[in-house]
Amino acid sequence: MYSLVLNALVRHINKNKINTKCIKYLKTSASLDAFWERDPKGGYIDTREKPSKTQIVREGLKELKTEIALWSQEVKEHFEFDPNMIFRPGETDIVWQFGSQDSLNEWVVTSDKDHNEGYSSCSLALNKHGKGLFAGELSTRVPKDGRIKRAGYCNIKTIRARKSFKRETFLNWGPYNMLVMKVRGDGRSYMLNITTKGFFDLTWNDTYHFVLYTRGGPYWQISRIPFSKFFFASKGRVQDRQSPIPLNKITNFGISVGDKINGSFSLEIDYIGVEFDPNHKEEFAYEMYRMPKYIVAT
């Protein structure tokens, strides 16, 4: 109702050609009245057909053997683990590497075309050298059904780490302080997203972002990004109260393209890893001033 009135007002202003400088103070997006989230998926429904209950039980029993093997392996690792040998400084521990077809199963590819919210298309595949290639075409054309105001994004995201028996768990990157990526981009900026989905609904959309600038040349780039440089946002809105990433509660890692430039994009990824750099002592890169309550964002 509120947005309808404002839309009418904007059209009236445009018709009568009132000084358009005052339009920037009119808010035409939906206002955020409450922090309560109804759905962890944000209202986007999964329309795929679910198999029947008996089929689910049968398939589950088939997986029992692998799950027990995985569990016994976890127990063995628990006792054989030596923290001194594992988190050595200067060594990159690779978390995701593109080499085989199985590595692609760890990623989920989405774009705004999936729910008819745009016309961008993308794919993640292995190129002829065996490296991952995230490529496609970005289009900022907005579909004309009035649901959305802006369009144009493509995204890849890892699936949530699971322990044996499909228990969801976190990626524990606490001992590390750097993210290392070997990529070859096309000169565009890509947004790296580290999701730390929490237990409570307020924290379902907690994401930490960083903009990765790629060179575009024929040479690979190894970007070492400290975790202290990631800034905190939720559902795309950068939060006023910033804090460093809780590195023991990481759920997903993702890369997205949404830099409002129409055209094709391509990003080759060799590996993504983490490293501990003892010389990097920064805790958090952004200012932590307490602003007065009436200042929302600058």
Add this chain to the structure above:
Amino acid sequence: MFSSTLISISSYSWLGMWLGLEINLLSIMPLMQNTKSILSSESAIKYFIVQAIASTIIMASMISLMTKTQMTSNINIQSTILLMMNSALLTKMGTAPFHFWFPEVMEGLDWMNCLLILTWQKIAPMVLLMYNMNFNLFMVTMIVSSMVISGIMGVNQVSLRKILAYSSINHMGWMLSTMMVMETIWIYYFLIYTIVTINLVMIMNKNKIFFLNQLYQSMNENPMTKVWFITNFLSLSGIPPFLGFLPKWLTIQVLVMNGMIILPIVMIVFTLITIFMYMRITLSTILMNINEQNWLKSHSKFNSMALSIINFIAISSLIMITILFNMA
């Protein structure tokens, strides 16, 4: 917070004790709010929910006891209701098998709040537990499960807060066993545990150490920091030349004098696992030194008088106390 524990301890009836526990919970909630870290509020909520549920169970068991008997401080024991109450008190302390909230909550808090949860928050539930203490199968099960779980779960940890949480679960097991035979030894155990924990937490707070790999590089600025860390850490494990050995020695002696032989054997065997864990960490801390470039090295002096005094007490106490005991 201080007055709430004192109310709990010095109260004549269960209602006053429960009141003290509730005030304790409410008073510590604002301390856990930390605007610098988002995870601290999640930890605070988890802590609040667990403690509130435990308080509810204590209240419920109190009311059941009241309906069964007269409400005085001398209670004719209704064993099942007391089982419920003991379970709730053990949950409040974080003893196994009710320990699942403890390492997660510790992980989200900063060092000063961890210190509070590890030391001060344990006093009131422990004292209340002493009023219900009997040598029965339930208590022995709790003790043995604390030992087992702290040993097995503590081995694979990288985060120092979780390591301290599991060591606290281990020490809770020892303290429960002392409470079964002689309460004065519990006081000694708790005092020594508090001193050692304060030392460790102050060192780690000053150097902002949260993970094991940070241990190997942050303490090279001042050699005393390393020595104090190692002595206190080995004290926690209960190895003879250090202060932490005294309470374990007293506990084992008193338990054996009272005819319980199997329980100390089981406790010692499972504490060996935690000792292995501590030894591995201290050995790496002594031997490993991650090289830093010269221009980043800070030559700061260690200026804390209070920490020096407490550490002196920690290092020299064992010898002083044995001399004192022999002289008296």
